[in-house]
Amino acid sequence: MSSVTKALDLLCHFSAARAEIGLSQLCRIAKRDKATTYRHLQALEISGFIEQNPSTKQYRLGPAVLQLAQTREATVPRKASTEEPLLDLAETTGETAHVTVLSGTKVYGLASCDSPRHGTRAIIDIDTFPLHATASGLCALAFGPEDLMDTALADLTTFTQTTATTPDTLKEAVQAIRQTGFGRAMRTYEVEIEGLSAPLFDQTGQYAGAVSVASVATRFTPELERTIKEHLMIASRDISHNWGGTIPSEIEGLWANSITARHALESTS
Structure with a gap:
């Protein structure tokens, strides 16, 4: 599995029932080490796929996901x-x-x-x-x-x-x-x-x-x-x-x- 695939795979752990996930929790869910997970989260954040809630410091899906979803449904x-x-x-x-x-x-x-x-x-x-x-x-x-x-x-x-x-x-x-x-x-x-x-x-x-x-x-x-x-x-x-x-x-x-x-x-x- 490539580094890109591993990073994008983290998005699958977010859901309506689990809209925000902290770094430590995501490591446990994804069964990955903290350093690698943090590096992937940084890459996803730069691209707009996730963002960090300034109040809770937890991660949530970013605006790029919404844009892609709308494009997908339109096309x-x-x-x-x-x-x-x-x-x-x-x-x-x-x-x-x-x-x-x-x-x-x-x-x-x-x-x-x-x-x-x-x-x-x-x-x-x-x-x-x-x-x-x-x-x-x-x-x-x-x-x-x-x-x-x-x-x-x-x-x-x-x-x-x-x-x-x-x-x-x-x-x-x-x-x-x-x-x-x-x-x-x-x-x-x-x-x-x-x-x-x-x-x-x-x-x-x-x-x-x-x-x-x-x-x-x-x-x-x-x-x-x-x-x-x-x-x-x-x-x-x-x-x-x-x-x-x-x-x-x-x-x-x-x-x-x-x-x-x-x-x-x-x-x-």
Whole structure:
């Protein structure tokens, strides 16, 4: 990893929940020594990517990040075109809906819409989604570039008792997703949350991200699962279309088989 990459990677540790970070804390989070981290912070500060709060002396994202974000959205529009499909998805499922995008080997949060029906609901408060533990990340492993698996296997952090923490369990989970067309994370990142996702494609025809629904586990029933999957398909088609892409026929086939199989299982139970 180059010095530039290491410096820019520090930006990923900032989030809405952790808007300001001190030098010592950042060293612990990034698992780097103080001298190197300080040198990288100085370089980022000179470039405007971060700034130091004069009151707290902690670091926060700088104006250059905002400028780049605005330029990105203006030239490669993504967020605005997800708003209506996400609102429809949240309203029809009653759960929190969100969209992630794949950039390089990382999955970033793009937009979210909270459940309009329930006071107790999933809260999307992370900016980078673990590949091995979230529905969005697992969806990327199943339908994104093959080299993502190597990245995921390099960091199998345990979040809950059901998190995939071995190569075999992770590969089994990904293979199951490839058979249904839906990413699935059953209490693997948070013990009280179950998630489902569907892949998104852009004008390149390649995997671009995922649209997901995060449900409070105590509300997650077979009926709700079916409803979520049906509306995830609609949202995935709409957002992919807005991004200039289409859903590959093989994934449409997986969805159809998955919904039919679930319906047949419910009818005989």
